[in-house]
Amino acid sequence: MIDIRSVDLNLLYVLQVLLEERSVSRTAVRLHLTQPTVSGMLARLRSTFNDPLFVRSSHGLRPTRQAIALGGDLEKIIRDIEALMQPAGFDPRLSTVRFRLSTNDYMQYVFLSPAIRALQSEAPDMQFALMRPEVTGLYDKLVSGDIDLAVTIPEFSDVKLREQLVYSERYVAVVRKNHPALGRKLTLARFLELDHCMVSPADGQFHGPTDLALAQMNKRRRVTVSTSSFFTLIELVSNSDHIAMLPKRLADKFADRLEQMLPPVPVPGFDVILAWHQRSDKDPVRRWLVERLSGFAGSM
Template sequence: MSQNLRSMDLNLLPIFDCLMCEQHLSRAAEVLAMSQPAVSNALKRLRLHYNDALFIRSAKGLIPTARAMELHLQIQPALQQLQLTQQSRDFDPKFSHGNISIAMEPTVEYLMAPSWFSCFHQQAPNMRLALYPEHLDNIAERLRRGQLDFAIDYLGFDEQYFQQQRLADEALVVICAKQHHLLKGSISLAQFESLPQVTLVPRPSTSPVNSGFSGSPIEHLIAAQWPNPASFTRNIVLSLSSFVAIPAVIAQSELIAVVPKRLAEQGPWQQQLQCLPLPFAGLKTQLNLIWHNSREQDPMHQWAREQLCLAV
């Protein structure tokens, strides 16, 4: 062991981790059940050890320096592994203060976050649930490092180091305004190709298998089911950042869009929309809950997987 590491109080590392998560001195003190002066003193010692400010004070709290972010990438996975060795195999969610982080498409968040939060809050009131967008950089690497617990994706990860479980089946439909002047209950393939459409802005796929595909997973699925994939084309006139905004746009325009059926049926715009079958082979897919092999035997992770599936 190097002299530098031997001279450091390793109890400072969980405090650093909490400061990075909270980015606020008083909130970190509350989470750690420490006094604010004690956390402030620990930060001074961390700054001295690493010869860096680590955090810059601002009106809203603490802003991590580049050095702090670099350190956290290295320290957080090690801390998580140490925490696993301390966890009892008889995990009790009622007394857990763990964190569960999940990357997902905003539509999934919109439809499922309320039931997930209710479930976690009732059974594990001290646990924290954090939901992140699915277009974070390099989600596979974040799962490997323990920076994310789960990813939820339509396409799945075809890699030996990941596990996945079906979370829910998903059907896709075409939506248009109730009073659309051309569409009444159905849509032809020619109409689907020619009518102006809304879609998502291109983005890298969550899945490492499809990392070269630009677009949403649903775009990928439509292209794969197209009668002649080489001629796949649509009249895209508007690109949005999330499916969640699409029904409102469709309800007030002559545009069409392909969205998850549950979004069209559960949103506030339901009464102003038509849900039409796709004009080619019925397109069904599933949402996959994905995690890294290293978390397979983690009791908290196992409990979270069960709850996420039950609460869908």
């Protein structure tokens, strides 16, 4: 068993960068160290873990199984240490914290992308990793520290998580420019005659909120394409006679390609929330991020 008192925590950070760069020279440049220094630290890591950790290959350093296993926990450990070292009244201008946020492409484009641009004027060295949305395992990912914060909808959250509403969204029906359905009111009958495409966050489902609303009227639509990406849906609608239900804020961004129509069926909108694990309630960095994101959403 390794004696924790004998481990230089700086070595763990070097190991993390080596896993990312797969090169001693690139690691040295990134850490502003000399190559001999990084080579010496790698030698100490090999001694500490009693494993080669990396072997040379034609594509650079190839991590061993143990190095890969260590990498799974390293980033979380380093983030926890960084958070522990942050003073209660931290200065965002000096913060180098890395945040991992789970969200879908619509929320990244409409909300997080402009919000992060605004945040970086206050925290220029803070890093943001925007990761795929977690639909069924959000609680576990937040508990394990694989993600720090989720931008999601209440249906994908968990009662054991902390939540904060950031904004509410509604749906509009969209078709391409010069679509045959334009120029007249979109009736329910015409709506049901058209081929539909939709976004399904997981499992490739062909039913969603619109279908639930139609079921209340004993009606069904014909969904021919289901995709996990809002941008794939936009591309398809822009170049076909399909119709789709799209969040209003996203449809507004593509007014040059899409025409909006009032849906002939009452489809409920949805709330966009921030969700996080309660253990980070006392983290001043997380509090700052939630406060700033909420403030930005209020100005949208």
